Amino acid sequence: MSEQQGAPDQLPAGKSQGGASATYQVVLYELENFQGRKVELTAECKDVTEKSLDKVSSVMVESGPWVAFERQGFSGEQFILEKGEYPRWSTWTNSHSGYFLMSLRPLKDGAEHKLQLFEGPGFNGRKMEIVDDDVPSLWAHGFHDRVASIKALNGAWVGYMYPGYRGCQFVFEQGEYKHWNDWEAATPQIQSVRRVRDMQWHKRGCFTSPAPAPAPAPAPAPPAPPAAPTGSS
Template sequence: MTDKQGTPDQLPAEKGQGGAGVTYQLAVFEFENFRGKKVEFSGECKDVMEKMQKVGSIIVESGPWVGYERPGFAGAQFVLEKGEYPRWSTWTNCLDSYSLSSFKLLKVDSADHKLHLFENAVFEGRMMEIVDDDVPSIWAYGFQDRVASAKAINGTWVGYMYPGYRGPQYVFEHGDFKHWNDWGANAPQIQSVRRVRDMQWHKRGCYIATTPTPPNPAPAPAPAPCPQSKPNP
């Protein structure tokens, strides 16, 4: 059984969004596996529920974007980079959030990345500097999980409550965040961070595929010794 689809709704970008020469394109589908009604966006959307009842799958043609749990860019955040998201579990591993209701463009205006994390609010206490790197566990770098303020000096970042890029997500665009409420958190806890890397500089998006090194060929087995013939008695 296939879902009949007409011409998808197209929502244009507002003037000045994304910066000069940068295009954004995102398509949302009502059901999983890219089925049902389709709506395309090239600019922010404050309430996708005005166009469809729910979001079951997503295709990001170009971006990056950030989706929000509730209308008006509120609630849990979900970073969406170029690629396909056939079901909700592909854009989040947080079991508390099942819905997407609004979308906003993420501006990535620098190929360089620098982030400062602070132990206390208003940039006080211990400080950790991260430069051009992804950190799956800030504990491994000798920093605690309490992060109460931050400065995104270069690039755009996403922080996670738990190690290994798991749990609620928090977006850090260029600017100062004096308190954890400024990035939408209810507690001063971040345990992993990574860069949001745009196609303009990183053609494969955030995760760069590496070519596997071919294994060394196994040595040829030594030839079996020829059996010696025994003389007839």
């Protein structure tokens, strides 16, 4: 990931924000549905092929959270892995741009979450502050597709290209992101954001996207018109 100004130094695995003790444990499987060769990790891995895996197609997160990447060296699209089971690629992303993982590392989080979004680069333009909340759509707050700079003041966050936590994911750890290139995005497009669920602070752990609203029931068919009277013979 690009270096962000104001971001704290990388903490060693096993430690979380604020100095509190935390554990990180994940099991990687080469094939879907937890099949094939497997490797257990408690610290970062820059290249899963160094662990005798050709790729990672399913994951079990015992404790975390973790951020995984589609390419070696913590590069490419990012994927958040909170506590839970991920039997295939569609359980950690819906962007359809990557189908397996090649590197991952523990992700720092905290008990509190505070995020500031800016419409322009360099923290200019329209501003929105989010405190301990998830926002499934930024449109209602005046951000029509464009978020060009971000300050993550507390906790870890995930931004998505589309409303409803869909599309490519971008991870924001505590620090300043003056330009969308700082979070390795090609465009300043973010339309939904949410907090990362760390089991140390959030007992549920894994984030579950809300189910879509049921479709409205079809309107009843209008009554048939009355039959025309029959003429007398």
